[in-house]
Amino acid sequence: MIEELIEFINQDLLEGAAPDLDQHTPLLELGILNSLSMVRLLAHVDQRYGAKIPEHDITPVHFENIETLCALIKALSTEEQVESEEASSELDRLVKLQESYGIKSELVAAGEGFKQHTLRVEGDGPLWILLPALGNPSTSWSSTLRSVQGRHNAVALDLAGFGLSESNNDSPSYVDHVEYTLQYLETLEEKEWVLVANSAGSMIATEIARRHPDKVKALVCTGFGLVDDVESWWGDLKKMSANPEQFLAAAYYHPPKMTPALEDLLNDVLSRPAYHTFLDEYARKSMATTFDGVKVPTLFIAGNHDQIIPPEWSEKAAEKLENATVTRLSRCGHFSASERPEEFVWVVEDFLNKVEMA
Numbered sequence: 001m002i003e004e005l006i007e008f009i010n011q012d013l014l015e016g017a018a019p020d021l022d023q024h025t026p027l028l029e030l031g032i033l034n035s036l037s038m039v040r041l042l043a044h045v046d047q048r049y050g051a052k053i054p055e056h057d058i059t060p061v062h063f064e065n066i067e068t069l070c071a072l073i074k075a076l077s078t079e080e081q082v083e084s085e086e087a088s089s090e091l092d093r094l095v096k097l098q099e100s101y102g103i104k105s106e107l108v109a110a111g112e113g114f115k116q117h118t119l120r121v122e123g124d125g126p127l128w129i130l131l132p133a134l135g136n137p138s139t140s141w142s143s144t145l146r147s148v149q150g151r152h153n154a155v156a157l158d159l160a161g162f163g164l165s166e167s168n169n170d171s172p173s174y175v176d177h178v179e180y181t182l183q184y185l186e187t188l189e190e191k192e193w194v195l196v197a198n199s200a201g202s203m204i205a206t207e208i209a210r211r212h213p214d215k216v217k218a219l220v221c222t223g224f225g226l227v228d229d230v231e232s233w234w235g236d237l238k239k240m241s242a243n244p245e246q247f248l249a250a251a252y253y254h255p256p257k258m259t260p261a262l263e264d265l266l267n268d269v270l271s272r273p274a275y276h277t278f279l280d281e282y283a284r285k286s287m288a289t290t291f292d293g294v295k296v297p298t299l300f301i302a303g304n305h306d307q308i309i310p311p312e313w314s315e316k317a318a319e320k321l322e323n324a325t326v327t328r329l330s331r332c333g334h335f336s337a338s339e340r341p342e343e344f345v346w347v348v349e350d351f352l353n354k355v356e357m358a
Helices: 003-014 035-051 068-078 091-098 138-146 174-185 199-209 230-241 242-252 260-270 273-277 279-289 311-320 340-358
Strands: 103-112 112-121 122-133 152-157 192-197 218-223 298-304 324-329
Touching: 003 068, 035 068, 035 260, 091 103, 091 138, 103 174, 103 242, 112 122, 112 138, 112 174, 122 138, 122 199, 138 152, 138 242, 138 340, 174 199, 174 279, 192 199, 192 242, 199 218, 199 279, 230 260, 230 279, 242 260, 298 311, 298 340, 311 324
Parallel strands: 122 152, 122 192, 192 218, 218 298, 298 324
Antiparallel strands: 103 112, 112 152
């Protein structure tokens, strides 16, 4: 079992990038405990060994290394699983894993039938508001949260229609998302924010920065830029969304290997009404002016291999702003916080230090 898991993690999850991997290598250091990799690892354990890992066993102790994971699998293989545990979703288990690292999961009533689910860590300074790409859960920021824990205040959001947020509107528009996010922000005690947003989350962030320049101290956009021909781009994106494997190839420098579990996860996200109603006609028209009136210091983080939003589009956006810079990350696609987690946090912190000194 140990040798098989070593091969699976190195070849399937890490694309052969850890040839020295052994049973004692800390899994956290490999960066595989983020959303997609963790989903694939849990699915592999379930399919290969018939062990569905329950929430209460997703802890740093059991996932310290391959040896401790194997011990857990062997123990579970001899136990009868409780039906309620088997029914828990992969997302619930991912959230449970983050909680085991001291990250707090909260469901906050934000008004008008909306409850905002968040993952939160405590530290110093302005609150980092982490807005995910459309369809990505708050756990997509797990590497960022663990990295800044104890140093920065940060909260990752599940957008309405996704993750564990609860809403009576399963087809929210871009305008709805902005209002839901603002409703949640009104519940916060913190009144100084750093908006850190990925992809479509950046559209929400720019609108908030435009409305509240007094509260937004800085804006970070990754996987986002100025789209000249929005209709053509949207048509291409819809075609890619119909083919999960094609979408992953366009979004990642090292696309994760497609498995039945990952395909089910992507199909679930890409088929949700909320995925298709965000960019309605109004939102698509708004993309041309999304940076107008944004005055706060802004950083664009662009993946050199992003085929969803090429880095040149981020550079075009920066040219429209009075106080904006662009940092490109090599060997990186659309989801820089997941693909290059250490570099991502370093670049953001370096930018914020310069903003404070300005």
